[in-house]
Amino acid sequence: MFIAAAIVSVLLALVLVFSAVGKLTKNPQQVESMTSVGFPVDKMWLLALAELAGAVGLIAGLFWWPIGLAAAIGVVAYFLGAVLMHLRANDKTIAPAGVLMLVAVVAAILVPVAA
Template sequence: MTTVLAMVLSLVFLPLGLAKIAAVPVMRQAAAHLGMSTGVHRVVGALEVAGVAGVLLGLTWMPLGVAAATGLALLMVAAALVHLRHGDPPPRAVPAAVMALISLTYAATAMAAG
């Protein structure tokens, strides 16, 4: 189960993180909508990519995976709050909340597997 969750997290966060780092137009628009500079958005993308690396490496060393998944969960909670703070309707925060839950599920599953 941990491997499946790691793959889900990787398939979501890696392309989004790389797109933020590359500052593709849709990501620049998203950053502007949320009142973020492109530089800050690139940092968020780098954190997402680092989280993916940690989750995947966590398949061989559990403490790293748990730390990375926890970091991704915190990042997604912050993302959901930023959307709500900027007046987005609550459904716009749902994807971030779901990814936070998946990240926490990965961490719990990894810890349970030992």
Template sequence: MNTAATVVAVVAAAMSAFSGYSLLTRASWVVQPLEEYGVPRTWWTLLGLAKAAGALGLLIGLFVPLIGIAAGIGLVLYYSGAVITVLRARSYGHVAFPVIYMAPVIAAFALGFAA
């Protein structure tokens, strides 16, 4: 894996870890939109853990590529689901947020496969 792919993977992991932490600690700027979108409270902990696991998987993937690939795919699916949830809630102004978190994961894939 080249240096650029490694740096982008670490940034993607940090962003997903921060997002997972924010959800697990019930940060108001995360919780309020979830309530507006109609995401059940019972899902919040699992969603936060999924982001955290994806972040950890990306970091492990620096040493075990298959785990990184699986984690990346999982995070892309997670954030794609988030985009769909936001669109279904008609909160079009919030669509950029899951895309911002998904972009470095996709970029790490692109850079990793280009190497």
């Protein structure tokens, strides 16, 4: 079970880092997505910080599962917020945030079980 938790955690952490880099470098695609849901572009760095914290927590959780569980729950909350922002803005590109939220739920389930 540890291998499954490690694979899910590492892959999710990589996606979070990739997304954070896009936000920090103001990737045009991410800027467009943020403006379409009404999120202020000058505050994107806060989202990037949350994503990086989640990625670090997921990796640290492979060594001490309570941190991984807390990080996974935080990532679930982060993507739940993203889903809600897309719904509020009546934006149709909700699938990426929804899928990543589900992957974070899987990580939250696997991390304590693998301990």
